[in-house]
Amino acid sequence: CACAGAYLAWRVAYALWLSPLRNVPGPFWARISKLPMFLHDVRGTEREFMLQNCARYGSVFVMEPAKVAVCDPDDCLTVLGSHAFAKDALYDRVDFLEPNVFLTRDPALNRHRRRQIGPALGLHSLLRMEPAILAAGPRQLLAKWDRAVAASADGRARVCYYYDFSLMTFDVISSLGFGRAHRSLTTGDRRIVEWVRQSFTLMFLQIVVPVVKWPPLRRLLAGPLYRGVDEFIAFGARAIDDRRRTVRDGPRPSDMLQSFIDAEDPESRVRMTPAQVTTETIITLLAGADTSSNTLCWTLHLLLLHPPLLARAVREVRAAFAAGHVIAFEEARARLPFLEACVYESMRLRPVSGNLPRCIPRGGVVLQRHFIPEGHTCSVSIAAANTNPAVWAKPLVFWPDRFLANEPARRRMLTFSAGVRACPGRHLAWIEIVTTLANVLSAFDLALPDDALFTPRTLDAAGQPETMPHFSAITCSPKFPDRDCVVMVSRRRDAASLN
């Protein structure tokens, strides 16, 4: 007890008088221990921690004894802009996947791999894959909702869009990455979804409780997870074998799998091994499926909470496209500026990406006039930067018009990160999100159910419609999707009758 007291006294004395961060503002307990942040992480309230402390202490504050939060958009660009701010050493703890583009902290490997996978994820190449994206994405979703409406007693189906968006985005990336049509949204086959969940859980455990990696304990503590991941990797390897056999006698499909197999780093002329191809495909699923589907959920939720904006988006879609026309991405981009602005605004206000932890490089850095020395870490808070009142007018209001014909505002929105490790999957995400929303608004009328808890009339302290609770882990997702992500769907009426 005496030892614990002495240790605590030393921690307090160090934090208040000796720490290089002693003059940086921040909550008292965060200076003393990592525990407050850890508790926010496990409770999924990291976003609140960042927003509240940014409002209270400013754009740089102490979030752990040797770590600062970065909430000013220009500072975020400084940190994200160069490989000098390497990813946090925590990423090294994950060892069940080959070194890959997402987890690696090595700038050389990251650049090399981005040159290999980049072309497949570029807009031109994705537009060639668009028929497959639309088939696994919006077309599949529309067909499912059509069947639900047809089966309903009164032409109004009650749909939980959280699960449907989630299965749909898994189907899109699985189809492109494993080389055959995946239709879990239609068939209910959740094998790949389960494997992805197991991979996420194992990743989390390896980072937080690294003892699960110790061979005598790994099967005991996390046996099913390791088995699931092994099956996932074997599944990817089979997909590559199958593809090699089929292209021997037939045409080369233009999908992500083929692009990854053929990808060659233009500098080193090196291609990926089959194991690397599988790992990168798994990484795109981990990085790209939940992020895209949760963004769809937040956008639809926000539109349902703002009926005049929803009606405006519907009018725009129906004025631009005839009923029954399946809207493709380039068409949507050219003719649906307001819908696009709604997606930007939802990504700004409800970014699904969490904090991005980085190491302070040699020589340290000055952020908001505070010198942060090397050996410390920082965490870019996308949520706080995207709502920083120094940059954004009415930061907590859902106001899509701010993004209409406003390129500088679009560039300030950090949801896909920025700089050297910015999201390489953003074009695929945009294609999925915009084509899904455009086609849904074209085909169906949407309304909140009578028992909805969050409606345009339930207002928060700032007088804005209160949004559903969320859980921030790797992405920020709805906390009670069965209760809060429900919509009544019916076939479209005349757009003119919408208010």
Ligand code: HEM
């Ligand atoms: C709305 C959807 C998405 C959002 C908001 C999003 C956001 C992000 C963010 C913030 C990062 C940086 C992470 C960090 O530095 O730790 C990132 C990286 C990454 N994302 Fe996305 N992403 C989305 C969709 C996708 C999709 C669809 C794919 C794949 C097709 C993808 C693949 C990746 C990869 C591979 C990285 C790692 C890049 C690197 O470290 O060099 N993402 N994403």
